[in-house]
Amino acid sequence: MGFVADVFDVTLIDPVTQDAFASTTLQDANIEFSLESTDITGGQGAQLLGVLHSTRNININLTEVSFKYDWLARQLGTDVTTGTAIAYAKPEFYEVATASVTLNKEPNADDHGVIAYTEDGQRITGFTVTGSDVDFTAATPTVADGDTVEIRSYKYDTDATTEIVEFDVAKFPKGVIAVLETVEISGDERITHTIQYQFENSVPDGNITLNTASSREAQTTAMMLRVIKPQNSTNVGRALRIPIAAV
Numbered sequence: 728m729g730f731v732a733d734v735f736d737v738t739l740i741d742p743v744t745q746d747a748f749a750s751t752t753l754q755d756a757n758i759e760f761s762l763e764s765t766d767i768t769g770g771q772g773a774q775l776l777g778v779l780h781s782t783r784n785i786n787i788n789l790t791e792v793s794f795k796y797d798w799l800a801r802q803l804g805t806d807v808t809t810g811t812a813i814a815y816a817k818p819e820f821y822e823v824a825t826a827s828v829t830l831n832k833e834p835n836a837d838d839h840g841v842i843a844y845t846e847d848g849q850r851i852t853g854f855t856v857t858g859s860d861v862d863f864t865a866a867t868p869t870v871a872d873g874d875t876v877e878i879r880s881y882k883y884d885t886d887a888t889t890e891i892v893e894f895d896v897a898k899f900p901k902g903v904i905a906v907l908e909t910v911e912i913s914g915d916e917r918i919t920h921t922i923q924y925q926f927e928n929s930v931p932d933g934n935i936t937l938n939t940a941s942s943r944e945a946q947t948t949a950m951m952l953r954v955i956k957p958q959n960s961t962n963v964g965r966a967l968r969i970p971i972a973a974v
Contacts, residue, residue, distance in 0.1 A: 926964035
């Protein structure tokens with residue numbers, strides 16, 4: 728008697744570029760086979776006389792605990808590119824000394840765009856920006872040494888190794904080869920077989936929810952793929968039970 732007691736590992740392969748997107752850190756993964764049918768009833772008591780079968784659907788549901796940028800791009804139907812980008816600084820508080828503060832990053836040269844507020848929420852104007860230094864000598868309202876100012880945002884140039892995913896609403900997910908693999912174990916916990924499911928054309932549904940929480944814990948992301956029937960066949964995939972001795 729055999730048992731499947733471990734989650735799938737998954738590999739998604741682009742059939743055109745042969746790029747592979749893989750995970751060995753899934754929290755859960757399942758393959759759902761559903762069959763649409765219509766009951767035929769008749770006679771006294773509307774007894775079941777038969778069942779008409781129509782469509783069999785296969786969906787693959789994955790829950791990933793690691794944050795994978797390439798998976799995000801795959802869901803959006805786009806690619807990850809690398810290069811310098813313009814980012815926005817998050818709000819930070821600084822203590823003024825010699826009428827100035829030094830920002831943690833240097834504002835973008837083409838658009839300093841530093842947005843500053845006093846500690847009680849008044850917008851500050853009239854300051855000057857040189858490199859990473861913000862000079863409040865002529866600021867309105869007056870900013871004195873020892874005051875705390877909130878720099879709410881400004882644009883800055885990122886490192887050239889920044890990974891970028893564009894959100895293009897005109898692009899949609901493309902089909903991938905989906906391979907899901909786990910192991911079969913015996914009652915004494917010996918691994919006896921590799922179990923592998925293969926689907927030649929699976930399309931991500933493109934739905935994404937990015938969750939975060941104030942408690943520090945790993946947040947999961949979900950991906951669902953729908954298995955597509957090829958034009959010239961009704962065979963959409965297969966399952967392999969491979970003896971470990973043959974692997």
